[in-house]
Amino acid sequence: MEKISAYAVIISIASICAGLMNIISPDGAMKKVFRYVLSLFLICAIVIPFKDFKWSDIQFSLDQDLPETSFEISSEIDELTKSRLDEGVSQLVQRELESLGVADATTKIIMDIDSDNCIYITKAEVYIKKSYVNLKQTIKNNIKNNIGIDADIYLTGE
Numbered sequence: 001m002e003k004i005s006a007y008a009v010i011i012s013i014a015s016i017c018a019g020l021m022n023i024i025s026p027d028g029a030m031k032k033v034f035r036y037v038l039s040l041f042l043i044c045a046i047v048i049p050f051k052d053f054k055w056s057d058i059q060f061s062l063d064q065d066l067p068e069t070s071f072e073i074s075s076e077i078d079e080l081t082k083s084r085l086d087e088g089v090s091q092l093v094q095r096e097l098e099s100l101g102v103a104d105a106t107t108k109i110i111m112d113i114d115s116d117n118c119i120y121i122t123k124a125e126v127y128i129k130k131s132y133v134n135l136k137q138t139i140k141n142n143i144k145n146n147i148g149i150d151a152d153i154y155l156t157g158e
C-alpha cells in the first residue's frame with residue numbers, strides 16, 4: 001500500500017510540474033517541442049517506478065469468501081429495505097385509520113422476499129379496539145382500495 005501511495009505522489013508531483021512548465025512555456029514553434037518534452041517527462045514518471053516490478057510479488061488469493069460476503073451484504077440491504085418499507089406502509093395505514101377516526105391502532109406489515117430478491121407486501125395486520133368493531137369492514141375496504149394491500153383486522157381490548 002505504501003508503494004501505491006508513493007507512486008500516486010510521484011505522478012501528482014510530475015503532473016503539477018508539467019502543468020507549471022506548460023504555463024511558462026514559450027509561444028510559437030518552441031511550444032510544440034516543449035510539450036513533447038513534457039509528455040516524455042510524464043511518461044517517464046509513470047513508467048520508471050515499474051522498472052523493478054515483478055509479477056511474482058503479487059499474490060492472488062482464491063480463498064476469498066466473496067459470495068458469502070456479498071450475500072451477507074445483500075441480506076443486510078434487504079432487511080434495511082424491509083424495515084424502511086414497513087415504516088412507510090405503516091404510516092399510510094395509520095393515516096387511513098385516522099381518516100376514519102380510529103385511534104390507538106397498531107399495524108404489522110407482513111412482507112416476503114421472492115427468489116429474485118424482490119420484496120413484496122403480503123398483507124397488513126391491523127389491531128383495533130373492540131369499540132371500533134362496526135368499522136372493521138370499512139377499514140379493510142379502505143386499506144385495500146386506497147393503499148392496495150389486503151388487510152386482516154383484529155380486535156383487541158377496550
